[in-house]
Amino acid sequence: MDLIAKLEILADAAKYDVACTSSGASRAAKRGALGNSSSAGLCHSFTADGRCISLLKVLLTNECVYDCAYCVNRRSNEVLRACFEPRELADLTIQFYRRNYIEGLFLSSGVVKSPDYTTELAIRTLTILREEYGFRGYIHAKAVPGTSPELIDRLGRLSDRLSVNLELPSRKSLDLLAPQKSRQRILAPMRQIQQSIAEDAETRALVRKKPTFYQRKTTIARKAEAFAPAGQSTQMIIGATPETDFQILNLSAALYRSLDLKRVFFSAYLPVSSDSRLPQTDGVQLNREHRLYQADWLMRFYRYDVAELIDEKHPFLDADVDPKANWALNHLEAFPVEVNAAPIEMLLRVPGIGPVGARKIVRARKTATLREPELRKLGIAYKRARYFITCNGSYMGKGVPFTRESMRAQLASPIDGGRHGRRAGNVLPGQMSLFEPEAAQPALPGSEVLAQWS
Amino acid sequence: MELTRPEPLRNVAYLHDGSLEGMLCCVFESYVRREHPEDVVAEQRYQPRLGQSAIYVSTDYERALRVRRGIEREAGSRAFGAAARASAHDAPEAGVIVLDFVRYVMDRSVKRDKRRSVLSDEANPIVQNLLALERRVANEEEKMRQFVRFSELENGVWFARCNPNARVVPLVMPHFVARFNIQPFMIYDECHKMAGVYDGNDWELVDGEAARIPARTSEDGYVERLWQRFYDTLSIEARYNPELRRHFMPVRLWKNLPETRPVPSRDEALLGSGAVLPEVIV
Ligand code: SF4
Numbered sequence: 152m153d154l155i156a157k158l159e160i161l162a163d164a165a166k167y168d169v170a171c172t173s174s175g176a177s178r179a180a181k182r183g184a185l186g187n188s189s190s191a192g193l194c195h196s197f198t199a200d201g202r203c204i205s206l207l208k209v210l211l212t213n214e215c216v217y218d219c220a221y222c223v224n225r226r227s228n229e230v231l232r233a234c235f236e237p238r239e240l241a242d243l244t245i246q247f248y249r250r251n252y253i254e255g256l257f258l259s260s261g262v263v264k265s266p267d268y269t270t271e272l273a274i275r276t277l278t279i280l281r282e283e284y285g286f287r288g289y290i291h292a293k294a295v296p297g298t299s300p301e302l303i304d305r306l307g308r309l310s311d312r313l314s315v316n317l318e319l320p321s322r323k324s325l326d327l328l329a330p331q332k333s334r335q336r337i338l339a340p341m342r343q344i345q346q347s348i349a350e351d352a353e354t355r356a357l358v359r360k361k362p363t364f365y366q367r368k369t370t371i372a373r374k375a376e377a378f379a380p381a382g383q384s385t386q387m388i389i390g391a392t393p394e395t396d397f398q399i400l401n402l403s404a405a406l407y408r409s410l411d412l413k414r415v416f417f418s419a420y421l422p423v424s425s426d427s428r429l430p431q432t433d434g435v436q437l438n439r440e441h442r443l444y445q446a447d448w449l450m451r452f453y454r455y456d457v458a459e460l461i462d463e464k465h466p467f468l469d470a471d472v473d474p475k476a477n478w479a480l481n482h483l484e485a486f487p488v489e490v491n492a493a494p495i496e497m498l499l500r501v502p503g504i505g506p507v508g509a510r511k512i513v514r515a516r517k518t519a520t521l522r523e524p525e526l527r528k529l530g531i532a533y534k535r536a537r538y539f540i541t542c543n544g545s546y547m548g549k550g551v552p553f554t555r556e557s558m559r560a561q562l563a564s565p566i567d568g569g570r571h572g573r574r575a576g577n578v579l580p581g582q583m584s585l586f587e588p589e590a591a592q593p594a595l596p597g598s599e600v601l602a603q604w605s
Numbered sequence: 606m607e608l609t610r611p612e613p614l615r616n617v618a619y620l621h622d623g624s625l626e627g628m629l630c631c632v633f634e635s636y637v638r639r640e641h642p643e644d645v646v647a648e649q650r651y652q653p654r655l656g657q658s659a660i661y662v663s664t665d666y667e668r669a670l671r672v673r674r675g676i677e678r679e680a681g682s683r684a685f686g687a688a689a690r691a692s693a694h695d696a697p698e699a700g701v702i703v704l705d706f707v708r709y710v711m712d713r714s715v716k717r718d719k720r721r722s723v724l725s726d727e728a729n730p731i732v733q734n735l736l737a738l739e740r741r742v743a744n745e746e747e748k749m750r751q752f753v754r755f756s757e758l759e760n761g762v763w764f765a766r767c768n769p770n771a772r773v774v775p776l777v778m779p780h781f782v783a784r785f786n787i788q789p790f791m792i793y794d795e796c797h798k799m800a801g802v803y804d805g806n807d808w809e810l811v812d813g814e815a816a817r818i819p820a821r822t823s824e825d826g827y828v829e830r831l832w833q834r835f836y837d838t839l840s841i842e843a844r845y846n847p848e849l850r851r852h853f854m855p856v857r858l859w860k861n862l863p864e865t866r867p868v869p870s871r872d873e874a875l876l877g878s879g880a881v882l883p884e885v886i887v
Contacts, residue, residue, distance in 0.1 A: 155834050162838045180783035187784050194853070195751055196864055199840040201849025207835070246828045249763065249788060250755045251781075421841070511727065519728040528733065 152233055158243070160233040164213040164224055165259055167421065168293075168316075168386065176311035176381035178287050186248060186255075186288035188311060193254050206257040206291060207247050211235055211272055215261030219318070219329035220426040221391050224261045234263070237272060241279040248288050255289030255311075256280070266297035270306060277309035289381075294344070296336040303340050304378075307347055312381040312413070315341050317406075320399045324392035327428055344383045345410045351378040382413035389443065390436035391420035391429055395466035400446055404457040407450070417443045442468040449475055452506060453499050476502040476562040479539060480555050486539045487546055490526065491516050502562060503536030523547065535562060616643055618659040619700070623647035623772070623797070626669035628692045628700060632707050633668045634660075641708075645700025652697070672707070680710040680723045687724060691738035693772040694745075695796075699738055706735040745771045750780055752858050753792060757825045763790035764818060766861050774801045778808050829863045836864035 180187035194203035212234035213224045223230060235243075244256045258276065263269050273292060280286040292310040294303055307313050315337055319325045322334045385406065389399065403415040419440040422429070446468060449455040453475070460474050469477050479486065479502050488497045490512055498509040511529045512521065519525060522542045527533050538548035538558050551557050619634060619642045621627030631645045643657060653659065676685045692703045709715065709731045710723050717723065726732045748769070755763040763785070767774075774794045778801040781792065785803075793800040798813030859865040 155831055158831055159834055159838050162835050166839050166841065180786060182786055185785070185787050193747075193751055196836060196862070197850045197854045198836070199845055199847060199850055201846040201853060202839075202841075203853070204836070204839060208839075243831065247832060249757075249785065250828065250832070251753050251765070251785075252832050514725055515727050518726060525728055529727065 154239065154243070157233045157235065158209070160231055161209045161211075161213060161235060164230075164261075165208050165210045165257070167223075167418065168208065168257075168259060176289060178311075178380075181285075181287060184285040184287050185245070186286055188254065188287065188289040192289075195251065195253055205254050206289065207244055207253045207255070208257040208259075209235070209240070211240065211258060211260035211269070211276065212263050213261050214263045216264065217262050217329070217331045219332065220428050221318075221328055221388055221420065235276075237276040238279055240276050241284065244280060244288075245284055245286065248286070253288075255291070257291045259293035260295065262295055262297075266295040267299055267302055269295050270298045270302045274302065274305050274309065277306070281309050291381075294340045296332050296340060298340060300340075300343055303343055304347060307344060307378045310379050312384060313344050313379040314384045314386070315344070317385045317387045317415075319392055320387050320389075320394040320402055321392065324394065328392065341383065341385070341410055344379060347378040348382060348411070351380075383410070384412060384414040384416060386416035386418055388420050389417045389440055396439070396443060396446075396468045397461050397463055397466035399443060400450075400457050400461050403447060404450060415447060417447075438470060439468070442470070442474065446474045449478075454496070471563045472559060473502075473564055475500075476535070476564070480559055480562070483553065483555060483558075487541045487548070488539065489541045489544070490521050491543055501536050501539045503532035503534070503539075508532075538562070616654075616657045618642055618644035618646065618651065618653070618657055620646060620648040620651050620659055620661045621700075622664050623649060624664060625689055625692055626666055627662070627664040628703065629669040629672040630664050631662045631700065632672050632704055634662045635704060635708075642701070642704070644697065645704050646697055650695070650697065675711060676707060684710060684723050687735060687739045690742045690776065691735050693742050693776065694738050695770050695772075696738070696741075702734045702738055705731050742771045742773060742776070745769050746773045746776050748855075748858065749773055749777045749792075752854070752862060753777075753781070754861065754863060755785075755790060756821045756829070758819045759822055760819045761789065762819075763788050765790065765792045767792060767794055768796045768858065768861060769794060770796070770857075772797050772799070774799055775810050777801075778803070778810075782808050833864055 176188045177190040178188045192205060194205050196204040198204060210224070212232070213230065214232045214234060215222075215224045215226055218225045218227050222228075240256075240258075244253075247253045248255070258273055260269050260273060263272070277290060277292065280290070289312075290310045291312040291314070292306050294306060294313055294315045296315060298306075303313075317337060318329055318332065325332060325334055325337075387399070387402075399417070406412045406415055417440050419436045420429075446455075446460050449460060450457060455475075455478070459478055461468060468474055472480065479500065485497070485500070488501060490498070495509050495513055498504050498512055499506065504512070508529060508531045512526075512531070515521060515525065515529060520543055521529075523533060523537075526536070526542070536547075538551060538553075538561060540547050548558075551561055617640065619631040621631050627647075628645065631642070635642055643654070644651075648661060651659065673685060676688060688703050688706055691706075692699060709729075717726075723732060724736065727736065749767060753765045753767050755765045758764050772794070774792055774797070778792070781790065781801075782803050787805075789803055789805040791800050791802045793813070800811045800813060802809055802811050854862075854865075
């Protein structure tokens with residue numbers, strides 16, 4: 152099989168994996184070595200459905216000894232199989248990288264022979280890249296559940312980010328659809344990754360301490376030592392199983408809290424199998440996925456607690472109103488806030504004011520009194536914000552009664568995903584990864600998308 | 606130094622050579638002549654207005670440096686950086702916006718809080734205009750970091766052609782030099798007829814003169830086809846959303862991207878023949 156055909160099969164099989172960001176790791180350029188990574192990440196192209204292409208995202212092989220019901224690569228599915236040679240894939244990565252097509256490699260794989268055997272192939276590929284070619288670009292590797300700890304360790308030291316897919320939002324669903332992957336086999340490597348990252352950070356913190364005259368200065372060569380410096384992420388499939396948004400968001404909150412995950416990705420289930428255990432609808436729950444990302448965003452960057460966003464009595468996020476507006480509507484007693492005086496935490500809770508806008512307000516109000524024109528110039532989504540603010544004492548939302556129902560009608564924001572065929576009224580995921588706020592670049596493409604619901 | 610002070614003109618446009626230094630010399634000139642030009646633009650882009658006279662201001666590095674030092678002294682190097690970046694934009698009003706900004710920071714009669722940067726005064730329209738322009742240029746830089754594509758030429762140089770809407774090549778060269786320091790390369794800006802050239806050691810800016818560039822290696826065409834195939838494979842039909850793609854990846858840039866080029870270079874016959882890439886500087 153020639154390389155083009157192989158690439159097509161193995162890229163196609165990997166494309167449903169949603170994590171595509173290249174951000175979070177920074178490795179400065181070094182003379183004589185190819186590449187660097189910056190913590191902001193870069194998208195190098197966009198697919199016809201508007202998703203960012205940042206990494207060469209492929210499977211090492213789509214052969215698999217497992218039989219997970221939701222997966223195209225499951226053993227019982229009849230598809231064309233292919234497998235990269237480690238060197239072949241390393242060379243391809245370098246060739247793409249040198250042309251500025253990509254930021255690096257995203258390597259995942261079906262399970263060929265055994266988890267350990269598969270991981271060894273991945274390690275060989277990454278070793279060629281890092282050690283032989285001195286490659287300093289970004290590498291995200293997927294750890295296969297069931298791999299032995301030594302191999303996970305080796306993989307983590309070659310990668311910037313390491314992830315284990317949680318796959319499904321509950322143990323019951325996992326048992327039903329992916330019987331070979333027990334919960335334990337998934338959580339064990341996740342815990343190991345978390346610990347290694349933590350230990351690594353500790354060693355580095357020690358080294359960074361000011362040396363005294365009596366100590367010889369030691370530096371750790373970061374490339375050799377750092378364990379997945381961009382952290383750990385995971386993803387789960389939404390809509391293949393009956394879990395509610397309440398369960399899903401609580402699970403991801405727990406993952407952030409207890410396993411220090413950097414990102415939890417959601418992926419709306421696309422029907423790829425006629426297995427009777429799976430829903431056979433044609434509809435893809437893209438809108439639901441979008442609302443989940445919004446809620447996730449609020450937890451990570453606006454410091455909302457999961458209990459503020461969703462409760463057991465209303466276990467699904469509102470389809471018409473984004474979760475931030477929803478919180479505001481349910482807490483009208485906290486509004487309106489005075490933009491010229493309110494603390495930044497309260498500004499962040501105003502629909503229409505995002506982190507960038509809130510910071511700008513705080514800066515600008517030192518020199519001027521802010522009213523409508525100033526707010527508009529600062530890029531605040533004034534049409535939404537006005538119902539929740541006063542400017543110098545006067546309420547800006549006049550004309551609409553200050554009640555939940557009438558304001559809700561003003562704030563309803565149908566998800567706009569374009570005007571094409573099945574896509575109409577839907578929105579893609581993954582775009583959130585385009586504007587990781589760590590980058591603090593207000594000008595990044597996608598800020599509009601964020602503004603729609605901030 | 607004794608300066609000659611010519612009579613102030615009205616309705617005047619200052620023209621420069623399109624470089625940052627040229628632009629700064631126009632600022633200098635406006636102080637010398639004590640006048641406020643209506644337009645400050647690169648000569649190549651000048652569109653005369655009715656009743657307007659134009660002066661060509663020649664570029665003098667010493668004068669440019671004096672302006673730079675003045676701005677840095679009054680407002681700090683970050684403010685100079687913002688002015689420099691803003692002046693790289695192609696918009697016809699860019700020159701005047703930068704000029705107004707410089708005059709504003711140099712104006713001692715304006716009372717300002719010295720501890721805070723001029724740039725933090727976002728409610729001031731002069732500063733606002735400059736920051737907006739700077740942001741547009743910074744966006745274009747980001748686009749270049751994303752969408753510049755290299756090909757490997759037979760002489761071992763990696764070549765990229767781009768069409769930015771601002772003179773951003775010198776601004777993005779440091780990024781590419783750091784990342785691709787092991788490969789000599791050239792980024793040619795076909796709109797502004799200039800190129801950033803890195804020889805494996807140092808980089809410099811070259812103004813474009815036509816010359817023939819060598820053919821691409823035959824492997825280069827193959828890797829490009831691999832990339833095109835990879836790109837085509839990634840779209841998920843159920844999520845088709847062309848508006849969103851255009852929003853992130855403006856159509857004006859597509860002609861220099863292998864994955865979206867309207868006439869794909871998949872034509873085997875052209876590869877490696879030397880005819881693929883048109884004339885350009887070396
Ligand atoms: S182990 Fe992975 S590749 Fe194999 S069937 Fe399950 S999900 Fe698919």
